[in-house]
Amino acid sequence: MKIKSIGGNTAVSLKRSISAGTEEQRKAVRTIIDGVIKRGDAAVADFTKRFDGADVSDPRVSEQEIKESYSMLKQEDVDTLKAAISNIKEYHERQLTSSWFYHREDGTMLGQKITPLDSAGVYVPGGTAAYPSSVLMNVIPAIVAGVGRIVLASPPGKDGRLSPGVLVAAAELGIKEMYKIGGAQAIAALAYGTETISPVDKITGPGNIYVALAKREVFGQVDIDMLAGPSEIAVLADQTANPREIAADLLSQAEHDAMASSVLVTDSHSLAEAVQKEVDRQLEELPRKDIARQSIDDHGCIYVAETIDDAVTAVNELAxxxxxxxTENPEALLGKIKHAGAIFLGRYSSEPVGDYFAGPNHVLPTNGTARFSSPLSVEDFQKRSSIISYSKEAFRENAERIAAFARMEGLEAHARAIESRNGEED
Incomplete structure (x- = not known):
């Protein structure tokens, strides 16, 4: 892991050269989407066979499959899922806001009406891996928001089945509509519908480059959460930090993906050197060490700043x-942090605590977009409508100004719409 000294105006960045897919990948995604639009279920089945190696004539998950999934999990794992669900629900329920209205003295009423989306589709990565945490983090805010219909889609294994952990997590949340489809074909089916699957209004959830490109293609037909890139972590630490723990936290992201980024920013040269040695040592013990090693070599770095304030500046640049x-007093630095998707304070707030159990959402902005983006939340599954109830008194007082404003923009019909009411007594 490289060590670099920074100070003053030295630039740092987590941004990676992540393309928007190759031309070949974009064409493949467009072909898949067009196929699903034209041939519906048949196209979905064909693509699932081709890309996932699974025969799924009926993509719906059956009650029997859900029951069998429970029998395949240890009871303590089910209990852990239930505990995580409780924590995540409690946190997201605090995000709920209500419609609001207020009245002016002239009788005008203004406000904002909050309405949950009618439907949402949640994509959960699958196949060779299982991510029940993705189920919880995407479904729970939709439930809390009051979304009427929540649909889950996940790629099957070659046996045509979904991960037991994914199915149990969804079942514990009361999800009834689940489909054994993945990739761009799943995104297309959720966006445009098929004979079996009714379309949704929004699609959330992570996936590979084909899923990301498909979400980009269908945006506008439906809403999407974000176009997320590979995972990343930055650790801001001083001499009081434990090198072994910091190294372990950096590697917790590196094992995700060869494109993942792990960065330490510190004002301590001794900590930097100790963490560098610990990363090398711990790498050799990881089951996914080849992936983690490539991530660390290509996208990992230790930045040593002259002061802790310089380190904070670097973190804000990283976003x-x-x-x-x-650090010795992490709360003292919290107010200085402007850009980060999720902030973990103190030794015992290791990043995986947030990934799985604490309560806040782990669907977060990546690749510097924390400068202007936020974590997935209840708000993402709601709409806001402005409410205007203008009184006669307010209309009479402001009609001339409104008409003049319209003519200032060259919109005569707008002005006449106002003047058609002006002077009327009924």
Whole structure:
């Protein structure tokens, strides 16, 4: 892991050269989407066979499959899922806001009406991996928001089945509509519908490059959560931090993906050197060490700043997805952090605590977009409508100004719409 000294105006970045897919990938995604639009279920089945190696004549998950999934999980794993669900629900329920209205003295009433989306589709990565945490983090805010219909789609294994953990997590949340389809064909089916699957209004959830490109293609037909890139972590630490723990936290992201980024920013040369040695040592013990090694070599770095304030400045430039602050007094630095998807304070707030169990959402902005984006939340599954009830008194007082404003923009019909009411007594 490289060590670099920074100070003053030295630029740092987590941004990686992540393309919007190759021309070949974009064409493939467009072909898949067009196929699903034209041939519906048949196209979905064909693509599932081709890309996932699974025969899924009926993509719906059956009650029997859900029951069998429970029998395949340890009871303690089910209990852990239930505990996580409780924590995540409690946190997201605090995000709920209500419609609001107010009245002016002239009798005008203004406000904002909040309405949940009618439907949402949640995409959960699958196949060779299982991500029940993705189920929880995408479904729970939709439930809390009051979404009427929530649909889950996930790629099957070659046996045509979904991960037991994914199915149990969805069942514990009361999801009844689940489909064994993945990739761009799943995104297309959720966006445009097929004979079996009714379309949804919004699609959330992570996936590979084909899923990301498909979400980009269908945006406008439906809403999407974000176009997320590979995972990333930045740790802001001083000499009081434990090198072994910091190294472990950095590697927790590196094992995700060869494109994942792990960065330490510190004002301590001794900590930097100790963490560098620990990363090398711990890498050799990881089951996914080849992936983690490539991530660390290509996208990992240790930045040593002259002062802790310089380190904070660097962190704000990074705008990381996950930020751990492991200093003598982490709360004292919180107010200085402007850009981060999620902020973990102190030694015991290791990033995986947030990934799985604490309560806040782990669907976070990546690749520097924390400068202007936020974590997935209840608000993402709601719409806001402006309410205007203008009184006669307010209309009479402001009609001339409104008409003049319209003519200032060259919109005569707008002005006449106002003047058609002006002077009327009924």
């Amino acid at each position: 990381p997805e996950h930020l751990e602050i492991v």
